[in-house]
Amino acid sequence: MISAINSSQSGISAGLKRQEVSANNVANISTEGFKKDTIVQNEGSTGGVVVQIEKSSIPGPQFPEADGSLIEGSNVDLAEEAVNQSIAATTFGANLAALKATQQAEKSIIDLFA
Numbered sequence: 207m208i209s210a211i212n213s214s215q216s217g218i219s220a221g222l223k224r225q226e227v228s229a230n231n232v233a234n235i236s237t238e239g240f241k242k243d244t245i246v247q248n249e250g251s252t253g254g255v256v257v258q259i260e261k262s263s264i265p266g267p268q269f270p271e272a273d274g275s276l277i278e279g280s281n282v283d284l285a286e287e288a289v290n291q292s293i294a295a296t297t298f299g300a301n302l303a304a305l306k307a308t309q310q311a312e313k314s315i316i317d318l319f320a
Contacts, residue, residue: 216254217301225294240280
């Protein structure tokens with residue numbers, strides 16, 4: 207049961223981290239030259255989820271300045287971030303439900319022996 211709790215807790219943390227990264231990306235959507243961060247999730251060696259944050263290397267769109275030079279905009283896609291925030295909410299909710307179910311199962315087992 208401890209493994210299930212740890213897995214759920216790491217999933218909750220992954221959902222929160224995805225939301226945090228996406229919120230930062232959206233907050234910087236108008237920042238000149240900003241490169242979005244992306245989340246990579248992998249299975250941990252002892253189960254659960256390991257989250258890595260990677261900086262995107264994709265260039266942002268080019269915009270002309272008044273003097274004719276070009277500036278690079280951010281490479282944040284608002285539609286993509288909406289999807290990321292939906293995934294974050296689903297990840298958080300599913301792992302919270304799994305954590306509650308595991309805790310209830312543990313309580314039931316303890317009640318059997320009490």
